[in-house]
Amino acid sequence: MSSPSLALDAIGHAVMADLRGPAQAIPLQICAETGSTNADLLSAEAWPQHPALVLLALVQTQGRGRSGRQWLSDGGSLTFSVRWPFSRSTSQLLGLPLAVAVAVVQGLEDLSVAGLSIKWPNDLLRRGRKVGGILVELSGQSAVIGIGLNIALDAVLAASLDQMAADVQPMQGPAIQRETVLAAILNRLVPALSVFNAEGFGAFQSDWATRAAWLGRAVRLGPAGSEVAQGTLCGVDAHGALLLEQQGRVSRYLVGDLSLRPIHDPAAESD
Ligand code: ATP
Numbered sequence: 157m158s159s160p161s162l163a164l165d166a167i168g169h170a171v172m173a174d175l176r177g178p179a180q181a182i183p184l185q186i187c188a189e190t191g192s193t194n195a196d197l198l199s200a201e202a203w204p205q206h207p208a209l210v211l212l213a214l215v216q217t218q219g220r221g222r223s224g225r226q227w228l229s230d231g232g233s234l235t236f237s238v239r240w241p242f243s244r245s246t247s248q249l250l251g252l253p254l255a256v257a258v259a260v261v262q263g264l265e266d267l268s269v270a271g272l273s274i275k276w277p278n279d280l281l282r283r284g285r286k287v288g289g290i291l292v293e294l295s296g297q298s299a300v301i302g303i304g305l306n307i308a309l310d311a312v313l314a315a316s317l318d319q320m321a322a323d324v325q326p327m328q329g330p331a332i333q334r335e336t337v338l339a340a341i342l343n344r345l346v347p348a349l350s351v352f353n354a355e356g357f358g359a360f361q362s363d364w365a366t367r368a369a370w371l372g373r374a375v376r377l378g379p380a381g382s383e384v385a386q387g388t389l390c391g392v393d394a395h396g397a398l399l400l401e402q403q404g405r406v407s408r409y410l411v412g413d414l415s416l417r418p419i420h421d422p423a424a425e426s427d
Pocket of ligand 1: 226277288415
């Protein structure tokens with residue numbers, strides 16, 4: 157019988173075999189189980205010798221969403237965090253979750269996963285249902301970027317969620333493995349983080365807009381249970397702020413505890 161550390165080594169080798177370019181240079185740590193990969197990398201004691209680092213957890217038990225919400229996962233999920241040093245100010249990092257969403261979607265598109273869109277500010281949808289989430293937390297000059305993605309969504313997990321969910325599997329053909337997905341995402345994300353540090357969100361604005369959920373559609377914006385605004389979604393500006401057109405006037409909304417929802421539910425739509 158193989159030991160748990162040999163199993164982790166095998167997973168690490170499988171990921172590294174698919175890495176290319178600058179993603180090959182980032183140290184990859186793998187743990188069998190943890191509470192939150194973001195919480196782990198936010199700790200100053202976590203691999204201080206590696207300012208840039210990836211931590212993959214095979215099981216994450218206390219995954220976080222925004223504003224204290226939870227990201228739920230099981231053995232069929234991909235849960236990992238990337239720590240990355242930035243030379244930008246906090247306000248210049250506003251668009252980082254959006255740039256990360258673009259890179260994650262591009263990584264999945266490289267694997268021919270269809271029907272993906274990005275919901276401002278931090279969610280990934282597949283055919284209108286949530287397939288992944290991104291949580292960026294700052295620590296000094298570093299950002300810790302947590303990504304949770306449903307690789308093969310289990311019916312029990314799906315039933316425990318308070319919104320419709322999807323996974324990345326194709327309708328037919330061979331199943332997509334977690335290791336393959338992680339490598340495909342890192343191949344896009346690692347170069348994207350360097351570009352973001354050098355150029356900011358402006359470099360991602362048009363790639364974001366081509367993948368935005370509900371672009372040109374009627375949406376409402378507000379914390380759960382209340383509404384701040386309603387309008388037509390026009391996109392985002394060069395900083396990642398949401399642009400809504402209301403009676404011929406475009407207003408700009410910064411990420412706070414604001415959630416975007418369509419006025420008509422698209423969950424039944426297909427791509
Ligand atoms: P918004 O970002 O628009 O406020 P949100 O309600 O999805 O959207 P987040 O903080 O981004 O909030 O993510 C947490 C939410 O994601 C949870 O409250 C739950 O509804 C949903 N969720 C948790 N785990 C999963 C999962 N594995 N798959 C799909 N959705 C999930």
